[in-house]
Amino acid sequence: MSISNFTLTMIKPDAVSKGLTGSILKDITDAGFSIIALKLTSLTLTDAQRFYSIHQGKPFYEDLIQFMTSGPIVAAVLKKENAVESFRKLIGSTNPDQAEEGTLRKKYAESTQRNAVHGSDSDENATIEAHFHFADREIFFCL
């Protein structure tokens, strides 16, 4: 099976509202990722419910939807060899207390919910999530 060379990230409302977007994007490019699509945007209630439908019914679901619709987010498509796995390593564990030193969540997350950054968890989801946020003409695979 071939491995995609891109992943989708969101800088979540906690980090955007604290002005961390620039620092996080710099850490991402310093780690060797190219930004091939980028926008400051927000999720409607319906968007968030669709994006996180896999978590519906879990105890944290309603609070997660509330949080992810609470303010602007930054969405980006990132290109690098083995991007999904490499980016999951860069962001670190969901719970920042368990995240390794130097990871984005260790540096920027407040809590398990307000954990600063999202990264796709599979190549299949990277494709779905990239098209969730961007039209084909907004993604520059040539970069």
Ligand SMILES: Nc1ncnc2c1ncn2[C@@H]1O[C@H](COP(=O)(O)OP(=O)(O)OP(=O)(O)O)[C@@H](O)[C@H]1O
């Ligand atoms: N136990 C929990 N308590 C509160 N919020 C949670 C909990 N588990 C997950 N979340 C929130 O839901 C998001 C999605 O959960 P998931 O298990 O997919 O984590 P993840 O794959 O590390 O994160 P993401 O999908 O955002 O990259 C988490 O990033 C976090 O914001």
